[in-house]
Amino acid sequence: MANVSLRNVRKTYPGGFEAIKGIDFEIGDGQFCVLVGPSGCGKSTLLRMVAGLETVTSGEVDIGGRVVNEIEPADRDIAMVFQNYALYPHMSVYNNMAYGLRNRGMPKPEIDTRVREAAQTLELAGMLDRKPRQLSGGQRQRVAMGRAIVRQPKVFLFDEPLSNLDAKLRVAMRVEIRKLQRRLKTTSIYVTHDQLEAMTLADILVVMNGGQVEQIGSPLDIYRKPATTFVASFIGAPPMNLIRLSGDEIRAQFAGDSRSAAETGILGVRPEDLAISSEATADGGITLNLTVEAIERVGAETFVYGTRARAEKAVSATPGELPEGEVIVRIPGQDAPAIGASIRATAPRDKLHLFSADGRNRIDI
Amino acid sequence: MEKTAVFKGKFLPYLLLVPQLVITLVFFYWPASQAVWQSFLREDAFGLNSEFIGLENYQALLAQPEYYKSMVTTLVFSSLVAALSLSIALLFATQADKNLKAAPTFKVMMIWPYAVAPAVAGVLWLFIFHPSLGTMARPLRLMGFNWNPMLNGNHAMALVVMAAVWKQIAYNFLFFLAGLQAIPRSVLEAGAIDGAGPYRRFWTITFPLLSPTTFFLLVVNVVYVFFDTFGIIDAVTGGGPAGATTTMVYKVYADGRLGGDLGGSAAQSVILMVIVIALTAIQFRYVERKVQY
Numbered sequence: 001m002a003n004v005s006l007r008n009v010r011k012t013y014p015g016g017f018e019a020i021k022g023i024d025f026e027i028g029d030g031q032f033c034v035l036v037g038p039s040g041c042g043k044s045t046l047l048r049m050v051a052g053l054e055t056v057t058s059g060e061v062d063i064g065g066r067v068v069n070e071i072e073p074a075d076r077d078i079a080m081v082f083q084n085y086a087l088y089p090h091m092s093v094y095n096n097m098a099y100g101l102r103n104r105g106m107p108k109p110e111i112d113t114r115v116r117e118a119a120q121t122l123e124l125a126g127m128l129d130r131k132p133r134q135l136s137g138g139q140r141q142r143v144a145m146g147r148a149i150v151r152q153p154k155v156f157l158f159d160e161p162l163s164n165l166d167a168k169l170r171v172a173m174r175v176e177i178r179k180l181q182r183r184l185k186t187t188s189i190y191v192t193h194d195q196l197e198a199m200t201l202a203d204i205l206v207v208m209n210g211g212q213v214e215q216i217g218s219p220l221d222i223y224r225k226p227a228t229t230f231v232a233s234f235i236g237a238p239p240m241n242l243i244r245l246s247g248d249e250i251r252a253q254f255a256g257d258s259r260s261a262a263e264t265g266i267l268g269v270r271p272e273d274l275a276i277s278s279e280a281t282a283d284g285g286i287t288l289n290l291t292v293e294a295i296e297r298v299g300a301e302t303f304v305y306g307t308r309a310r311a312e313k314a315v316s317a318t319p320g321e322l323p324e325g326e327v328i329v330r331i332p333g334q335d336a337p338a339i340g341a342s343i344r345a346t347a348p349r350d351k352l353h354l355f356s357a358d359g360r361n362r363i364d365i
Numbered sequence: 366m367e368k369t370a371v372f373k374g375k376f377l378p379y380l381l382l383v384p385q386l387v388i389t390l391v392f393f394y395w396p397a398s399q400a401v402w403q404s405f406l407r408e409d410a411f412g413l414n415s416e417f418i419g420l421e422n423y424q425a426l427l428a429q430p431e432y433y434k435s436m437v438t439t440l441v442f443s444s445l446v447a448a449l450s451l452s453i454a455l456l457f458a459t460q461a462d463k464n465l466k467a468a469p470t471f472k473v474m475m476i477w478p479y480a481v482a483p484a485v486a487g488v489l490w491l492f493i494f495h496p497s498l499g500t501m502a503r504p505l506r507l508m509g510f511n512w513n514p515m516l517n518g519n520h521a522m523a524l525v526v527m528a529a530v531w532k533q534i535a536y537n538f539l540f541f542l543a544g545l546q547a548i549p550r551s552v553l554e555a556g557a558i559d560g561a562g563p564y565r566r567f568w569t570i571t572f573p574l575l576s577p578t579t580f581f582l583l584v585v586n587v588v589y590v591f592f593d594t595f596g597i598i599d600a601v602t603g604g605g606p607a608g609a610t611t612t613m614v615y616k617v618y619a620d621g622r623l624g625g626d627l628g629g630s631a632a633q634s635v636i637l638m639v640i641v642i643a644l645t646a647i648q649f650r651y652v653e654r655k656v657q658y
Binding site for chain 1: 549551552554555556557558559560561562565569570573574
């Protein structure tokens, strides 16, 4: 049970590369914090700095009120689940879980109780004598979890623990991890590049990009009010549509509220907030005239990919990866317009987002 | 996972085996069978004719106290060389595996001794430790140590062990280093988080995971000390003084080439061959069970 605070944490590698460019945030006791971002954004490095596997160039890492910068990983009272599980291949499942307890000189009967309890929880009871290579991916994953929970540490650290599993198992384990963490109430930091995992697991979501924090908040707050175009296109699938507007267009679009003062900007609208409509909106929302390019039916919903007339220019923000001029509309059910058809997509005014021209700031009323 | 190739004809698989079989036949089975046959013969001193004498060569050999002495010498020599060269090489490899700036240079320098021929290595060490010429002999004597491998059997043994170990470290080092690098970093990191210090981490994680490499090197090193150290012994001590460094393989050479007793020498070869085969079989049978794959 502990808070984790990062104070102006930086990491510079000997070659001069700055991996972490000054990060500040605090995770409350028992909270589940998810670090999310594209590969190379520094999220794993940051986690490894909390674990003590990477040195901290400057700033402070604080676990439970104690600055741990110079403290060995073993003495930080943390447990970590690695992406490749990092099980000890020559030890049985039982010994994999007992190893950390033995190293700390815990009496044998207590080790036995804890290991068997964890094995019960994780449905590994029948497999304690097996070696890791005799287990399936999901079982290995659970052994890795078991190794972390028997220690009863102050903090759990997860480094993309589900990315080696197949899609179905990933969903199941995601739910398991959340339930387990709720029950144990152990402060957790979880690194992932999967925005769905990030949204569903997090109490606090930290969106990272290029070694910096883009936004911190509850998942829904971030979804509803992304602070930058990067966050807007990273959180939510498919990504938010971003359309670059001129000063005149902004004045026309946002007439009557303070946002109309902006000179230029980027308008954002989520695919799920757009609807196909026979007439233009009248309430100050947005109307987009599109030519249908492609259709994706996923069953419960359908994604319509359209391109807009030349006059309306779109921007694609990294890594939103929407090509210039392309707009996605997400509609329920399977009924979709034909490819090549001209359609009109509309969204109400309160579903529109506006960002500064460089995409770095959100402009609110 | 089992990998099997299925051939349609009967002919091709055998054809593919031929080169390997020919090499084994010509370079192992044929000379080995010649040695076995020779060990039942007695040749006259001029090599003009030979007669079949059955097991007499073996009987004569086993009645020789020198033969048992050479067995003991071999045991001492081979255990010293194998133990020292394996443990020193492992120590060096663990150091080179750390992320040090000088590591690449260190690795290259570690490998050089392997490129030196055994006899040359022997001469090198002989020069360093020669009682009257050697660069190390004088300081040793100044320190009050009466160093003389020409007269003192223990000194001579120490010298050949040093030379043999020095040469074999390079080879063992290479394999240990490759083995260490194959251990996933994250497993050791997990060990660090699990509260194992560097020493404990090494003995409970690194060393067990390295055991396939260690086992392989053990087999190779035993064969090395039994046979390939011949050149070193010949160059440094010539088996002396008073047979103190006459290992079994050196005795084969000394009795056969120098003593002209071809039959007795062949009998020794056969016994040596049986011992090495047995040792290797024991290693595979018992040691390999403990190996973690």
